[in-house]
Amino acid sequence: MNAKQDKTTLRVGLAQIAPVWLRRDATIDKVITWMDRAASDGCDLVAFGEALVPGYPFWVERTDGAKFESSLQKSLYAHYVREAVRIEAGDLDSVRRTARDRKIAVYLGVIERATNRGGHSLYCSMVYIDQQGDIGSVHRKLMPTHEERLVWAIGDGNGLRTHRLGAFTLGGLNCWENWLPLPRAALYAQGEDLHVAIWPGNVRNTEDITRFMALEGRSFAVSVCGLMREQDIDSSLPHADVLLASADTTMANGGSCVASPCGGWLLEPLVGEESLGIVDVDHGSVLEERHSLDVVGHYSRPDVTRLVVNRKRQTTAEFSD
Numbered sequence: 050m051n052a053k054q055d056k057t058t059l060r061v062g063l064a065q066i067a068p069v070w071l072r073r074d075a076t077i078d079k080v081i082t083w084m085d086r087a088a089s090d091g092c093d094l095v096a097f098g099e100a101l102v103p104g105y106p107f108w109v110e111r112t113d114g115a116k117f118e119s120s121l122q123k124s125l126y127a128h129y130v131r132e133a134v135r136i137e138a139g140d141l142d143s144v145r146r147t148a149r150d151r152k153i154a155v156y157l158g159v160i161e162r163a164t165n166r167g168g169h170s171l172y173c174s175m176v177y178i179d180q181q182g183d184i185g186s187v188h189r190k191l192m193p194t195h196e197e198r199l200v201w202a203i204g205d206g207n208g209l210r211t212h213r214l215g216a217f218t219l220g221g222l223n224c225w226e227n228w229l230p231l232p233r234a235a236l237y238a239q240g241e242d243l244h245v246a247i248w249p250g251n252v253r254n255t256e257d258i259t260r261f262m263a264l265e266g267r268s269f270a271v272s273v274c275g276l277m278r279e280q281d282i283d284s285s286l287p288h289a290d291v292l293l294a295s296a297d298t299t300m301a302n303g304g305s306c307v308a309s310p311c312g313g314w315l316l317e318p319l320v321g322e323e324s325l326g327i328v329d330v331d332h333g334s335v336l337e338e339r340h341s342l343d344v345v346g347h348y349s350r351p352d353v354t355r356l357v358v359n360r361k362r363q364t365t366a367e368f369s370d
Contacts, residue, residue, distance in 0.1 A: 055215070055216065056093075056215035056216060057215065057216045057331060057332045057333060058215070058329055058330065058331050058332070059093045059094060059214060059215050059217055059243070059329070059330050060090075060091050060092045060093050060094075060327060060328070060329050060330075061092060061093070061094050061095075061096070061243075061269075061271060061307070061327070061328050061329075061330060062087035062090065062092035062094065062095035062096070062325055062326070062327050063095075063096060063271065063273045063305040063306075063307070063316070063319075063324075063325065063326035063327070063328075064080075064083040064084075064086075064087060064095055064096065064097050064273070064325055065098070065250070065273065065274055065275065065276060065303045065305040065319055065322075065323060065324050065325075065326065066079065066080075066083055066097070066098075066101070066275065066276060066323045067275060067276040067277055067278065067281045067301075067323065068101050068102065068103060068104040068105075068275065068277075068281070069103075069104075069281075069283075070103070070104040070277070070281050070282060070283065070286070071103050071104050071128065071129065071132055071286055072103055072132060072283070073102055073103040073132040073133065073134060073140065076101065076102045076103050076104065077102055077140070077141070077143060077144060078143075080097060080101070080102065080144060080157065081143060081144060081147050083095070083097070083325065084144070084147050084148070084151060084153060084155065085147065085151065086325055087153060087325060087327075088151035088152070088153045090325065090327055092153055092327065093153065093154065093180070093214065093215065094153065094154045094155070094156070094214060094219070095153055095154075095155055095156075096155070096156040096157075096221075096245050096247065096271060096273040097155070097156065097157045097158055097247070097273060097275070098158050098247050098248055098249060098250055098273055098274050098275030099158040099173065099175070099223050099224045099247040099248050099249050099275065100158050100159070100160055100173050100249055100275075101157065101158045101159070101275050102134055102157065102158070102159045102160065103129075103132040103133065103134075103160060104160075104277070105249040105275065105277065105301070106129065106197070106200045106201075107277055107296070107300045107301075108125055108291075108292055108295065109196045109197070109199050109200060110196045111295035111296065112125075112291060112292075112295050114196055114199050114200075115196070115199060121288060121291065122199075124287060124288065125287065125288060126200060128286075128287050129160065129171065129200060130162060130169060130171060132160075133159075133160045133161065133162035133171055134159040134160060134161050134162060134174075135161075135162045135164065135168075136161060136164075136176070136184070136187065137164045138164075141157075141159070141176065141178070141184070144157065144178060145178055145182040145183070145184070146182060147182075148178045148179070148180060148181075148182045149180070149181055149182030150182075152180045153180060154177070154178065154179050154180050154212075154214055154219075155176075155177070155178040156175060156176070156177055156219075156221055156245045156247065156273070157175070157176045157178070158173070158174070158175055158176075158223065158247045158275075159174050159175075159176055160172070160173060160174070160201075161173075161174040161187065161189065163189070163202075165362065165364045166202070166363075166364060166365070167365075170202040171200060171201050171202060172189040172190065172201060172202055172204050173189070173190040173193060173197065173201050173204070173223055173224075174187050174188060174189050174190070174204070174208070174223075175187075175188040175190075175208065175221055175222070175223050175247055176188075177210075177212055177219070177221070179212065179214075180214075185210070185212045186207075186208045186210040186212070187207070187208050188204070188207070188208025188209065188210075188221070188222070188223070189202075189204025189205055189207070189208060190204045190223040190224070190226060191203070191204050191205070191206070191226050191229070191232060192204075192226065192229075194224065194225045205359075205361070205362060205363040206235075206358055206359050206360045206361070207360050207361065207362040207363075209232060209235045209236065209358060209360055210239070210360070211236060211239040211240060211241050214243075215332070216332040217242055217243045217269075217330070217332055218239065218240040218241050218242050218243065219241070219243050219244075219245060220236035220239065220241035220243075220244055220245070221236075221244065221245035221246065221247065222236070222244075222246055222247075223247055224246075224247065224248050224249065224254070225254075227246045227258060227262065228258065231356055233262070233265070233266070234344070234345070234356050235356060235358045237266055237268075237344055237345045238345045238356065241266065241268060242266070242267075242268045242269065242310075242332070242335045243268060243269045243271065243330065244262055244263075244266060244268050244269070244270045244271065245271045245273065246258070246259065246262065246270065246271065246272045246273070247272075247273050247274075248272060248273070248274045248275070248304070249274070249275050249277070249301050250274035250275040250276055250277065250301030250302060250303050250304060251274070251301055251302055251303075251304055252274075252302060252303065252304030252318045252320050253304070254272075254274075254304060255272040255274060255304040255305070255306055255318055256304065256306070256318050258272075259271075259272045259306050259307070259308045260308045260312045260313075260314070261312075262308070263308035263309060263310055263311075263312050264308075264310075264311075264312040265344065266310075266344065267310045267335065267338040267339050267341075267342050267343065267344075268310055268335060269307065269308070269309060269310060269315075269330045269334075269335070270307070270308045271306075271307050271328075272304065272305060272306050272307070272318075273305050274301065274303045274304045274305045275301055275303075276301050276302065276303050276321075276322075276323060277299075277300040277301035278298065278299050278300065278301075279293065279296045279297065279298050279299075279300075282296055299321075302320050302321055303318070303319055303320050303321060303322070303324075304318045304319070304320060305318065305319045305324070305326055306318040306319065306326075307326070307328045307330075309330075309334060310334050310335050310337075310338035310339075311334070311338055315328045315330070316328050
């Protein structure tokens with residue numbers, strides 16, 4: 050069902066799945082299967098984990114990823130680039146068609162091969178696709194975390210945007226940038242009342258911050274995780290022997306969950322298996338909880354503290370012909 054502008058309830062799906070690791074097209078096919086499943090279960094919105102397409106770079110910390118001029122690291126990076134998502138080339142067109150045909154909005158974590166930055170550096174991006182199949186925003190992770198900086202470039206503020214779905218205003222962030230107070234505030238300032246946090250997957254990341262974000266924003270907070278296990282490493286991948294030898298049995302155990310605007314669990318963390326978590330959220334709960342705290346409304350002091358946000362898409366050259 051299309052989420053009309055005045056619809057006060059939404060059904061949200063949390064697709065906790067493993068990628069077909071380091072295989073873009075096969076992972077996109079899997080995403081579409083789970084979109085169909087969520088739509089068949091009546092979901093208005095479905096979200097997937099961080100970097101799901103084509104997968105999180107689990108090899109970096111396990112294979113001496115900081116070694117300079119390593120032939121192994123160069124080879125793995127080159128494969129990662131080839132399997133990354135080129136949005137302008139249409140790599141997400143099948144996802145967009147499914148969103149349109151099934152009338153379901155999507156938050157999807159991808160590794161983006163960005164044309165406007167030359168096409169050879171990678172960005173951890175969170176893509177929002179609406180129920181008409183249009184891309185509403187592409188948020189490039191502001192600061193990759195720790196070893197991620199060895200394979201991902203630094204993003205910008207262009208994707209710090211919110212989107213209307215029914216009565217709700219949706220926003221989202223990637224993984225550890227959910228810990229950053231100012232990007233959260235940038236979304237709150239745009240009316241966000243349903244926050245989607247996407248993670249590569251580990252309950253240690255989601256069990257505390259999800260409830261905290263819900264309480265701070267007096268919003269619904271949805272954390273969606275991926276899975277990654279030794280069994281998800283295909284023997285046909287480049288350097289599969291090294292990847293398998295360095296892998297843990299479980300590298301991402303999920304932890305998808307949902308908290309209400311009062312901080313209580315609507316869905317406690319799901320661990321250890323692929324699953325489609327489903328919650329129904331009522332916008333009335335947001336209105337009730339904003340009575341006591343609205344961090345950008347009646348409980349704010351813009352005359353004392355204000356935030357300035359640069360949402361210009363960053364590029365190294367601008368051409369005038």
